[in-house]
Amino acid sequence: MFFIDTIELSGLGNRSYLVGGAHTAVVVDPPRDIDQVIAAAARRGVRISHIVETHLHNDYVTGGLELARVTGARYLVPAAARVSFERTPVHDGDTAEIDAELTLRALATPGHTPHHTAYLLEENGTAVAVFTGGSLLIGTVGRPDLVEPRLTERLARAQHASVHRLAAELADETPVLPTHGFGSFCSSAQASGAATTIGKEKEVNEALVRDVDTFVADLLAGLDDIPAYYAHMGPANAAGPAPVDLTPPAVADAEDIAARLAAGEWVVDLRNRVAFAEGHVAGSFNFEAQGQLATYLAWLIPWGKPVTLLAASPEQLAAAQRELVRVGIDRPAAAAVGGPGSWIRDGEAPASFRRATFADLVDRRTAGDIVVLDVRRDSERAGGHIEGSVHIPVHTLHRRLDEVPAGQVWVHCAGGMRAAIAASLLDAAGRDVVAVDDGFQAAVAAGLTVCGCRGDGGPAT
Incomplete structure (x- = not known):
């Protein structure tokens, strides 16, 4: 018997997977904060023997390289992906033995990126699931415009062909398990639902029900804005991301917060929007911790700008740090926990709006x-x-x-x-x-x- 555990990255609209049998497992498209992956494997009582990337991600920083270093697992990356670190290059048709009777087979599915690769999980030679990364999503496909504008139309056509390959080679009942499509801007359209199969996608997915020219024209016409921070994710993943540091940042008092604002740094209040509107540090910005914090803060902040986080609780601060390292905002310059009463200098009043x-x-x-x-x-x-x-x-x-x-x-x-x-x-x-x-x-x-x-x-x- 095999298992598939889903690791939700709801703030980014992504999923990673831990997949294995009785003794060993593979991780598909791991998040940068690898401790949760290691904990998931520990709960299953399995050793992580393999880590696979479907592609070099443009929307988040991977934890694959560090997870491989920590666990000693083989790190499988599509061969055509240009990277600066040692890995096991993966070609179309390559297989990896994951556990007794469990095999992972690589399927070249270019489109989201030129080197994109899906992975077919087989049990005793029978396909039981396909991990499609940014290729075939739930009701849609991954967008083809994140690599280079000159390649966009070519990749859109490749995306159509790749999805048709999956539909032709896999049985209708095969579960489709994508990385993107749950709110991620890597999706070419908003996905609907939490689960799907090859058969369901044949009925509703525009890449499978439309001819290539119509599909490409509609896809290109409907592409939305690209978050600005995406420009930094691919290079970071190609270079090999550094380990993360999730220890608490330096503590900022009211004087320090004021000085950072005066210096032009960003001070970000993580509290909910109701509390922020009622009272906040003048000059601070409100990015709710429970919203799409990583996506919108990384999208708006000038890249590399120091950021100080203001949180209602230590737990809120820790969760925000975890979200932000996933998009390359590695260490807050400082942080404070509590409320405006302790963040504002004596004699100054909180700002508010209606x-x-x-x-x-x-x-x-x-x-x-x-x-x-x-x-x-x-x-x-x-x-x-x-x-x-x-x-x-x-x-x-x-x-x-x-x-x-x-x-x-x-x-x-x-x-x-x-x-x-x-x-x-x-x-x-x-x-x-x-x-x-x-x-x-x-x-x-x-x-x-x-x-x-x-x-x-x-x-x-």
Whole structure:
């Protein structure tokens, strides 16, 4: 008998897998914080004998190299991936014996990257699962535009061919276990559901139900923005990531926090957006620890900028550190735990701003001129937007603050999280801001004029 344990990386929208039998196991696309993988293997009572990468990841830093060093496992990486460290190169058709009666077989599936490789798990020669990385996802495929713009169309066509290869060679009942597609921006479209099979994908996946030209045209037309930090992930993985240090950072007091803000460093408050709006250190930014912290902080912060973390508890701080090392933000410059009362110097008052709903926005708009700022992505706005609103996606706002018209700014997204980030950026810049903490679907119900609305408003974040 074999087992497959899923290791969820919900903040990044990814999954890793621990797969094995009675004695040994393989890890597929491991996260950088390898302690959780080692703990999972310990719970199973197995030795990690192999680690495999489906590709050089563009959205997170891998823990594969360090896990191999710590465990002595063989580190299998697609042969065509250009790396600066020793590994076992993998070619199409190569096999690895994982445990008694368990074999992993490599299947070349270029598209997400030129060297992408899927791995077929076989028990006594029968396929029992396929680990598809960024190739075949649940209802969609991995995006082909993360490597080099000149390769995008070629990779999109390769992605179509690779998915058809999997569908042709594997039985319909074969479970499909991708790395991406659970909120990751490596997915070419939002995946739906938590599990799938080859047979299910034959019925619904656009790569399998459309001809190549139609598929490629639609895929390229629908590609969304690429998080800025992705540019740093591939090179880090090719060079060989360093081990992580998850020990607590240096403690910052109120004077130190003020000095760091004065020096132009980023001070990031991890508390929930309600608490932040009620009171916070003036000049600090709000990235909720329970949201997509790693994705949006890494996307917005100038790469390499020192960051100080403010957390409600030691547990919140530790969880945030773990999230951030996965995207290459290795060590906070400092940190503080507690609340604004201990983070602000004596004699200074906390900053705050108002939160509101779309119904409140209707009332305020009739009373006078305000600025309505939409910070969703282009693709979301195309599905419907408030008439007369200004559009600046949140991941570009910190560079475009001077484009926000004068007046009180009512900022919204699809659900409230990104509006809170944007509101904190505007508040730090001295703007009078109101954060609309409401689902976009409520805009129509509130009586606002929404242009070109599909009715979904995009993902509620």
